[in-house]
Amino acid sequence: MLRRLSFACLLLLTAISTAAAVRKVDLIVTGGTVITMAGPNIDNGAVAIDKGDIVAVGTSSDIAKRFAGTDTIHARGSAILPGFVNAHTHVPMTLFRGIADDRDLMDWLQHFIFPAEAKNVDRDFVRWGTRLAAAEMIASGTTTFTDMYYFESDIAAEAKKAGLRAVVGETMIDFPVADNKTWDAAVAYVREFVTHWRGDRLITAALAPHSPYTVSRAHLEQVRALATELHAPILIHVAETKNEAAQIKDNTSGLSPAAYLDSIGFLGHDVIAAHGVWLTPEDIQTFAKKRVGVAHCPESNMMLASGVAHVVDMRKAGVSVGLGTDGPAGSNNNLDMVEEAASAARLQKITLGDPKALSARDVLEMATIGGAKVLGMEDRIGTLEAGKRADVIVIDLQQPKTQPVYAVESAIVYAASGNSVVTTICDGKVLMRNRKVLTVDVAAAVAKAKEYRDRVVRSLK
């Protein structure tokens, strides 16, 4: 009898100790191939999420032993990976999507974009454009975007409402724009904007001097000092077109755009350079040394015939390279990071005449941890590792177009598209589940997009 009793006690104790070892967490995503981007993939893996953070990554059975999820997302037959980081875009321009494609850059800018912006862009416009873009980004697995536009504090507010992480850069430029009519007004705006968002878990406010050819040297120096003072990153277009390179060369007795920026002490680890198509080999060395990150935008560079960035050389030199879609008005025209990754790989292969130039794994890296490094956020996002923010997406691979799967990265990059993303989680919050976007009123955003189109078309007549 006593023996039986002690055996029962033993069982009870074991049960208690097992129960104590199982930690309750908010959410477990389980059953898919986990592409951590920080080591080997985990077949039939899982990610445990609590209070916005990843608390563990492992095999499904391991995670099931250690954690119990208040909510569970089953991802069998799918890939689980870090949310995409769009390293360069202009999200409110969704409302100008396709307004004038297949045109020369100057025709496009002067006859369509500039007049359309002058006549239509206000706070409501950027808010609705951001809502539309947020729906699209969530639906295609982007969890962090990097923006340059006007009224960026409104864009930040909308991103936060949609649950997205964003680095939002307020445009500073040497002529009057939609929000700020003078340089001093822009400086004042930026000061308040950066202060307002300081410490936010999702939003990083940034300074976005438009480019070295649209902002004077004195103003660039002022931006540099201000960014250092405010501890805010700088977003800037650099060496996007051949024209820009020629213009800077003329104005600086021979410097490239990057060399010019370096010569005035502008470059640093907090600078995020968009495009970098016309970087010279010396510029690439400078960027590596100064830890300047590059947002590579292959589809925009192709669509506007800007040129092909030396992405393979940059990566070899140790420059952090992320992927950006650029704006959706005449230079892409979507925010689909899967498509962008495929284009990045294909463009380098054809340009270098080498099918091995960039692999599916390489471009997925650029679309996740690469972008995170560019933004200086690699301690928080870009991989699936315990301690990082829970930015996690699930990509369905069961459709005919992604079957069979010999290599999961290939299936995602070369066969899937943004539509294959079924679940999007940012900062631990589920923004899309089973293809249903939960944090944006999609119907309202689409209805408003149509209203804006009619208004924009009228304004250009």
Add this chain to the structure above:
Amino acid sequence: MLRRLSFACLLLLTAISTAAAVRKVDLIVTGGTVITMAGPNIDNGAVAIDKGDIVAVGTSSDIAKRFAGTDTIHARGSAILPGFVNAHTHVPMTLFRGIADDRDLMDWLQHFIFPAEAKNVDRDFVRWGTRLAAAEMIASGTTTFTDMYYFESDIAAEAKKAGLRAVVGETMIDFPVADNKTWDAAVAYVREFVTHWRGDRLITAALAPHSPYTVSRAHLEQVRALATELHAPILIHVAETKNEAAQIKDNTSGLSPAAYLDSIGFLGHDVIAAHGVWLTPEDIQTFAKKRVGVAHCPESNMMLASGVAHVVDMRKAGVSVGLGTDGPAGSNNNLDMVEEAASAARLQKITLGDPKALSARDVLEMATIGGAKVLGMEDRIGTLEAGKRADVIVIDLQQPKTQPVYAVESAIVYAASGNSVVTTICDGKVLMRNRKVLTVDVAAAVAKAKEYRDRVVRSLK
């Protein structure tokens, strides 16, 4: 009273005559923007379909007055356009999708594709591969595909079962392959194959000598004579790689692949040349004169780093150019013609340094009527016009990623993807409705794809 009676008679007569004017048809697709590809787009338009043919195209109200549909598909907020024509692929290779990407062509062929084919390809393999591909093509709006592989009569049978139109080319090559172990066996196969499918509404049987470097001159001459005798088209890879061009040059004391084919009397209006990357300006003139069509495969050419075809020059010279995805095993890896069209436009823009090089409209044309012309089927397919076969697709433009719509062609090419296709009709039969594929057992095809993957992986060990 009499007056009242005669008024009633008049009403009755009017009603009868109106009723008589309304023709009953099988199906009306109505309410979308009709991109006929044969003239201006029709806003709020409709297509009336009967017995597999298009009987009328017009505004929705015009069609409603003249026709009553037994079935109606509402396409409000969508685009209605001709089904896509994939001008070059190898559909059973879906079962090898992603087996070995990001590799040099010879490594890919010799260490993966050739051994995998030798050990796995049989009639069942091509049937299941075609089913999987059919599901994918239907789901992304392709209604006609052009195939080169082995056991093409089985591929034809599967295409027909799925309701797809196909030009199926049996591979003829100077070494033993999966189906035919000798040249004579291939010739006998082709003779029976072409005869068997003659007169079929959906299937056109063709001869597919692999390329000018894998088929001897004598055999090419034999193919040419046989094609003329059988009134069957010829599908052939021409000038795909620089290596091929160099090899032919060596073997012919200086001729290009196309000039060599011309010199032996091979070229004609019934020849469909895949790739044509390394065509010289003289070759392009020859192709125009001999009415040889070209299947341009931009994504394959990029992925395998084959080079960039001179598509703009070809079109200027009057050569018919269609779009092909190529096979989905290491050279694409999907069968999405929307994505292919976007890549075609972007690749020409960046290569020629001209954003106007190819427009959204141009590449949609290549994906539809261009492909039809390449196949010599422009009298039957490629546009939406009364009298043509009813190959019609509906593309949803109401998703955030395609909104707003300033120009419908741009929305389709640069913002949508194959997944935006919601309805696919081929030869008057609805193959997909509201994204549900109706003519392929998709679950069975996907399950079998996984079985084949396991078998293929084991076979390569």
